[in-house]
Amino acid sequence: MVINFPYQGSDFEDCGDFVARYEASFLTQMFHSMLRIRRIEEAIESQYHQDQMKTPIHLVIGQEAASVGACSALKKSDILYCGHRTNGAYLAKGGDLKGMLSEFFCRKNGCVGSRGGSMHLLDKSVGMAGSSAIVAGAVPIATGAALSAQLRGDDYVSTVFLGDAATEEGVVWESLNFAALKKLPIVYFCENNFFSVCTPLEERQPLDTPIYKKAAAFGLHSVQVDGSNVLKVYEAVTSAVARARRGDGPSFIEVPVYRWRGHGGAGDDSASGYRDPAEVADWQKHCPVEGYAGFLQREGLLDSQQRAAMEQQISTEIAEAFQHAEQSENPTEEDLYSHVYCN
Numbered sequence: 611m612v613i614n615f616p617y618q619g620s621d622f623e624d625c626g627d628f629v630a631r632y633e634a635s636f637l638t639q640m641f642h643s644m645l646r647i648r649r650i651e652e653a654i655e656s657q658y659h660q661d662q663m664k665t666p667i668h669l670v671i672g673q674e675a676a677s678v679g680a681c682s683a684l685k686k687s688d689i690l691y692c693g694h695r696t697n698g699a700y701l702a703k704g705g706d707l708k709g710m711l712s713e714f715f716c717r718k719n720g721c722v723g724s725r726g727g728s729m730h731l732l733d734k735s736v737g738m739a740g741s742s743a744i745v746a747g748a749v750p751i752a753t754g755a756a757l758s759a760q761l762r763g764d765d766y767v768s769t770v771f772l773g774d775a776a777t778e779e780g781v782v783w784e785s786l787n788f789a790a791l792k793k794l795p796i797v798y799f800c801e802n803n804f805f806s807v808c809t810p811l812e813e814r815q816p817l818d819t820p821i822y823k824k825a826a827a828f829g830l831h832s833v834q835v836d837g838s839n840v841l842k843v844y845e846a847v848t849s850a851v852a853r854a855r856r857g858d859g860p861s862f863i864e865v866p867v868y869r870w871r872g873h874g875g876a877g878d879d880s881a882s883g884y885r886d887p888a889e890v891a892d893w894q895k896h897c898p899v900e901g902y903a904g905f906l907q908r909e910g911l912l913d914s915q916q917r918a919a920m921e922q923q924i925s926t927e928i929a930e931a932f933q934h935a936e937q938s939e940n941p942t943e944e945d946l947y948s949h950v951y952c953n
């Protein structure tokens with residue numbers, strides 16, 4: 611796979627000024643969120659083979675900086691849509707971990723009442739508006755939500771996470787065209803992890819025209835920033851959200867990232883031959899979580915005791931959430947008929 615992307619900022623060398631511009635607690639909170647997502651994903655992965663979670667899974671291990679950087683720039687009242695790789699977005703937007711795990715275990719109290727599984731997470735109380743397993747399916751829905759905000763004069767910005775493969779669906783370009791025409795308050799956030807299941811980007815798109823440049827051609831404000839650098843992602847999305855709120859229209863943000871695990875399920879699937887394990891190892895040297903931890907340590911914002919305390923707190927939270935999910939009630943036959951509408 612030819613990856614034409616030089617990890618431009620994940621060494622955090624040019625990020626010293628962030629410390630002057632942001633509260634220390636905010637910078638460490640973003641680290642906590644990334645670490646929490648990493649540990650939650652690892653816990654899901656380690657238990658998945660027991661076959662008690664009745665859902666496909668698409669892990670975001672390796673992509674945590676994108677989820678956290680983007681969602682940290684959103685208000686609770688801003689709404690977020692997502693595709694099938696939903697866990698990071700749901701958790702970073704403030705979705706309830708117990709509700710998510712109960713959903714995975716197909717329990718009655720899951721965040722979608724056991725009807726959705728991991729690809730349809732939703733928590734309206736925090737603006738997690740929905741997700742779709744249809745590649746690109748959430749993009750026109752999020753665009754419609756932005757139109758609704760504009761027509762009704764609502765203050766929220768609509769954001770949608772999409773993958774690189776979603777940009778091979780025509781509806782994405784129809785949506786971008788419409789959003790640019792109407793100056794809709796929306797942010798298209800494209801996590802380019804270079805694969806559509808097992809097919810590399812170079813076999814699907816001409817690499818000399820990066821995705822963000824195509825979006826720019828549709829009239830959107832469009833940038834590419836390093837998706838392994840939570841600070842760069844945060845600033846890009848913050849400025850896109852500000853544009854949207856000012857009435858200056860839609861933005862497109864492409865963040866190159868790398869998924870460390872297989873497309874779906876637990877474990878790495880590189881041995882199947884579609885990607886070189888050396889490529890995976892190379893990206894793992896640019897770990898978004900540990901890279902940011904190193905930055906915070908150098909800046910004096912995170913020491914080993916604080917890190918250990920975070921690990922302990924997260925581990926306790928995860929254990930309790932798994933226990934909660936496992937001990938929760940299964941749906942009953944009557945539940946089959948709730949939320950079913952017909953004319």
Ligand SMILES: Cc1ncc(C[n+]2csc(CCOP(=O)(O)OP(=O)(O)O)c2C)c(N)n1
Nearest residue numbers: 695743744745773774775776803805806807
């Ligand atoms: C319309 C549609 N076509 C095909 C699929 C099968 N499919 C599921 S995930 C996927 C690849 C998605 O890649 P991308 O959008 O880049 O997201 P990633 O999985 O890399 O996060 C495909 C082709 C689908 N779910 N929907």
